[in-house]
Amino acid sequence: VRIQTENHYKGFWHCVQETYRAEKVRGFYKGVTASALAVSVVSSVSFGTYKNCLGALCRLRYGAVDAQPSQLDVSLAGAAAGAARVVLTNPSEVAKVRMQTQRNPHPSITHQPASKPKYQGSLHCLKVIIKEEGFGGLYKGCSALLCRDCSASAIYFLSYSALCDWLTPDGRNKPGFLVVLLSGGFAGVLAWGLATPMDVIKSRMQIDESDQHKYKGLIHCVRESVRKEGPKVLFKGLGLNCIRAFPVNMVVFVTYEGVLRFTDHYIN
Template sequence: VRIQTEKHYKGFWHCVQETYRTEKVWGFYKGVSASVLAISAISSVSFGTYKNFLCTICKLRYGAADAKPSKLDVSLAGGAAGAVRAVLTNPSEVAKVRMQTQRNPHPSITSHLASKPKYQGSLHCLKMITKEEGFGGLYKGCSALLCRDCSASAIYFLSYSALCDWLTPAGKNKPSFLVVLLSGGVAGVLAWGLGTPMDVIKSRMQIDESEQHNYKGLIHCVRESVRKEGAKVLFKGLVLNCIRAFPVNMVVFVTYEAVLRFSDYYIN
């Protein structure tokens, strides 16, 4: 978030060094509670939406919920999952971004008594945003988040499905563990590759507090960011996002497939 929203960082390692120098280890964990509180529940809802939406499409188009979906069906279901995810996660995204861009110098490097931070935690941050900016403040950047999550989620599930089909030998109806790992990792990288530009814009819109009004909306934020920093600004944090995405989504899809197979074996 800091790389995406602040101009003075020269790159990833410079950001790491400066964060540690001024805020020590704690600086790397700002906003983590907002993410942890939301990620498990939201991931469940997202994957559940995808699966149910896909089954509904198959039932309407082919007459059976378990019919093999087309690539378009998978993309539509993925986009729907992204839309649901965006609406549910926007408040926690705002809190995370505000917490991560808030400066709290570590006591060991300050010679005077540090002022009390505006946001004292994720829940306090949500409370303060609602108080100062109204309920709408919790949905700042929602347009960018919808663009990011709908497109990224569509390519996420599409690429995973396509890779699993391609790498699974004929005659087998389930991908192997290694295929799931590889397909999940690649799907995550592709999704973040597509989603990073809107992720940058989302973060910039969400740190724009009520008294600042730097951006009037999605298009204005894109235009101003590109005008001041060039088109490369839209890809800030891309490498870091992709490096993180591969192992994370390997685990996500292995878990997803394990749950599906468990339910098929013990429930259906």
């Protein structure tokens, strides 16, 4: 978030060094509460929406929920999952971005007692935003987040499905453990590669507090960012997003497939 919203960092390692120098270890865990509170609910809604939408599309088009879906079906169900995520994640994204861009120098650096920060935690941040900006403040950057999550979720589920089909040997109807690991990891990288430009814009719109009004909307934010910093600004944090996405989504899809197979075997 700091790399995407501020232009004085020379790169990933410079950002790490500066954050540690000024704020020590706690600087790396800002906004973690908002993310932790949202992740389980958001993941279950996202995958649940995808599975149910895919089943509904198959029933509508082919007459059976378990029919083989087309790539278009998978993409549409993925986009629907992305749209469902936005309703739940936008407030936590705003809180996370505000917390992560807030400066709280460590007392050992300033040699003075720590000043009271504006946001004292993720939940306090949400309360302050509602008080100063109304409930609409919780949905700042919603248009950028919708563009990011709909397109990224479509490519996420489509690439995972396509890679699983490609890597699974003929005669097996379900992908093996290693296939799920690799397909999930690469699907995450592809999705974040597509999502990064809108992720940059989303973060910039969300740090725009009520007394700033720096950006008038999505298009204005894109135009101003590119005008001041060039097209490369839209790809800030791309490498970091992709490095993070591979292991995270390996675990996500292994868990998803494991839960599906467990419920199929013991419940159905």
